[in-house]
Amino acid sequence: MVKSRHYLKPLTDRFWSKVDKTDTCWLWTAGTDKDNYGVFRADHSNWRAHRLTYEDTFGPIPDGLVIDHLCRVHNCVNPYHTEPVTNGVNIMRGDTFPARNAAKTHCCKGHEYTPENTGLQSGPTKKRYCRQCERDRNKKRRGYLTNYMRTYRKRGSARTLGNPLAGG
Numbered sequence: 001m002v003k004s005r006h007y008l009k010p011l012t013d014r015f016w017s018k019v020d021k022t023d024t025c026w027l028w029t030a031g032t033d034k035d036n037y038g039v040f041r042a043d044h045s046n047w048r049a050h051r052l053t054y055e056d057t058f059g060p061i062p063d064g065l066v067i068d069h070l071c072r073v074h075n076c077v078n079p080y081h082t083e084p085v086t087n088g089v090n091i092m093r094g095d096t097f098p099a100r101n102a103a104k105t106h107c108c109k110g111h112e113y114t115p116e117n118t119g120l121q122s123g124p125t126k127k128r129y130c131r132q133c134e135r136d137r138n139k140k141r142r143g144y145l146t147n148y149m150r151t152y153r154k155r156g157s158a159r160t161l162g163n164p165l166a167g168g
Helices: 011-016 049-058 087-093 097-103 131-155
Strands: 019-021 026-028 039-042 045-048 066-069 082-085 118-120 128-130
Touching: 011 039, 026 049, 039 049, 045 049, 049 066, 049 082, 066 087, 082 087, 087 097, 118 131, 128 131
Parallel strands: none
Antiparallel strands: 019 026, 039 045, 066 082, 118 128
16 A cells, blocks of 8 residues: 655645635635634645635735635635735624624613713723713712711711720
């Protein structure tokens, strides 16, 4: 029995033998990574298959950009289904927490996110928040403090409250 010597085949033949071209997507049928992107081994390294077809068709991927699947099929290697974009754009186009949160038009209490009613937290994340909910929380907190102070004043000083440290 003769062992298969796939490394003797030209790389392009090896690569395309692992692709199933359908009417729309070109599906990678060989190994995939944990995110279901096709992986091709060449020159003792693993390469993402969709990146290889993009670079083979359009040239190098510009610095600072990532490849976004427009068809949303991770194991598709059709270069015409991909586009170089920034990582932020790629995240916002996908089914991710930031994209879902950005698509929300109302807060969890039902207040609309308008420019007047939306604030941004300071810091690197710049998370947005509902100003009406912030006002409601502050009002409730002030109410607790006011009630506490009224109760404290009615009872008297610390000496009359039975504080053992007050010397009473």
